[in-house]
Amino acid sequence: MEPNDCQNTTQMDTKVVHGCKGYDSHTGAISFPIYQSATFRHPGLSQTTGYDYSRLQNPTREELENTMAILENGKYGFAFSSGMAAISSVLKMFSPGQHIIVSDDLYGGTYRIFEEVYKNYGLEFSYVDTSGIEAIEKEYKANTAAVFIETPTNPIMKVADIGLIAQLAKSRNSLFIVDNTFLTPYCQRPLELGADIVIHSGTKYLGGHNDTLAGFVILEDDVLAEKLKLIQKSEGAVLAPFDSWLLLRGIKTLGIRLDRQQQNAMELAKWLKENKNVKRVYYVGLPEHEGYEISLRQASGFGAMISFEVASAELVEKVLGRIKVIMFAESLGGVESLITYPMLQTHAAVPEEIRNRLGVNDRLLRLSVGIENVKDLIADLEQALE
Ligand SMILES: Cc1ncc(COP(=O)(O)O)c(C=O)c1O
Numbered sequence: 001m002e003p004n005d006c007q008n009t010t011q012m013d014t015k016v017v018h019g020c021k022g023y024d025s026h027t028g029a030i031s032f033p034i035y036q037s038a039t040f041r042h043p044g045l046s047q048t049t050g051y052d053y054s055r056l057q058n059p060t061r062e063e064l065e066n067t068m069a070i071l072e073n074g075k076y077g078f079a080f081s082s083g084m085a086a087i088s089s090v091l092k093m094f095s096p097g098q099h100i101i102v103s104d105d106l107y108g109g110t111y112r113i114f115e116e117v118y119k120n121y122g123l124e125f126s127y128v129d130t131s132g133i134e135a136i137e138k139e140y141k142a143n144t145a146a147v148f149i150e151t152p153t154n155p156i157m158k159v160a161d162i163g164l165i166a167q168l169a170k171s172r173n174s175l176f177i178v179d180n181t182f183l184t185p186y187c188q189r190p191l192e193l194g195a196d197i198v199i200h201s202g203t204k205y206l207g208g209h210n211d212t213l214a215g216f217v218i219l220e221d222d223v224l225a226e227k228l229k230l231i232q233k234s235e236g237a238v239l240a241p242f243d244s245w246l247l248l249r250g251i252k253t254l255g256i257r258l259d260r261q262q263q264n265a266m267e268l269a270k271w272l273k274e275n276k277n278v279k280r281v282y283y284v285g286l287p288e289h290e291g292y293e294i295s296l297r298q299a300s301g302f303g304a305m306i307s308f309e310v311a312s313a314e315l316v317e318k319v320l321g322r323i324k325v326i327m328f329a330e331s332l333g334g335v336e337s338l339i340t341y342p343m344l345q346t347h348a349a350v351p352e353e354i355r356n357r358l359g360v361n362d363r364l365l366r367l368s369v370g371i372e373n374v375k376d377l378i379a380d381l382e383q384a385l386e
Helices: 012-018 059-071 083-091 108-121 133-139 162-171 222-235 241-252 254-274 292-298 313-322 352-358 374-385
Strands: 076-080 099-103 124-128 144-150 175-179 197-201 215-219 278-282 305-310 338-340 364-368
Touching: 012 059, 012 241, 012 254, 059 076, 059 215, 059 241, 076 083, 076 222, 083 108, 083 197, 083 215, 083 222, 099 108, 108 124, 124 133, 133 162, 144 162, 162 175, 215 222, 241 254, 254 278, 254 305, 254 374, 305 313, 313 364, 313 374
Parallel strands: 099 124, 099 144, 144 175, 175 197
Antiparallel strands: 076 215, 197 215, 278 305, 305 364, 338 364
């Protein structure tokens, strides 16, 4: 479970390529083998190879879990069958009657599982703008057990000060959970800033190729790790061996993909700002963005997610119908640029009045910038926005 025997590399762009062990010590295989086995032969009575049954642990998944642990600079990594399975498993660590403070702008599926599933099991949630520490502080109650944030948020890209929230959460004896999907450990490592638990939808940048679902939890604390391990092995929402291998392979290029995606995103954000049919651009890398300074301090990149508001709802339909290189599809983080309409897709589960307050209106589009040549992306948007 612990990444004790990982290679001792120091640089992030080397770590992503080599992962934990980096190769199969039995055969020397450079591509870590897919141990496609549900169960493992015991050498004898009360003896084990370290692997008994793949719901408990599988060598391919273990290499991936340890890789994620070292990338996030944590002690324990856990791989799940999706980001939502990871979030769900973390929520099971809490008890009925406990209260969690959550970012008001966040992935709609996360909002849905909180409101429509976990409320029924007695958990309480309140939603605040977590880009301000006072709002979080005000929301604390006697039964507050955790703060759960995304930063940048999905889709409005609000930035929270991770270090500051970590101090507050600690002083109130509560846990601090960060969904780090948008920036990945390549750009931001919340555990280093004081968070207790990091969550990922591995489906996004970590996998990077829009070809599989995955989720991760990374943490530091031994007791929390035991608790989560019990949930993971008992529930079984684990990542399969082949998908674990896809993720290991995807992560190898995380650095160069994100470098290119961020470079493209910066150019596109600047271009969108100048387009007469674009009324507002939300990109953390623009100096006028409210979270720009905090981002410079706590992250080594701005990510490659841009949201923008066009002049009218009619134009949204036209853009989605006209784009050719950029694809109209849900999800983000892959090599292909994707555009979504949050109001009807990723955030459909969020009530209209909350959406409108946040700015997730009928004119808002969210763009996940890929690794294509940025000239093609700009040309595509130019003809679509006419
Ligand atoms: C920020 C964030 N967290 C979690 C999830 C859920 O992940 P998955 O789709 O892998 O279940 C998503 C999915 O879009 C997301 O954007």
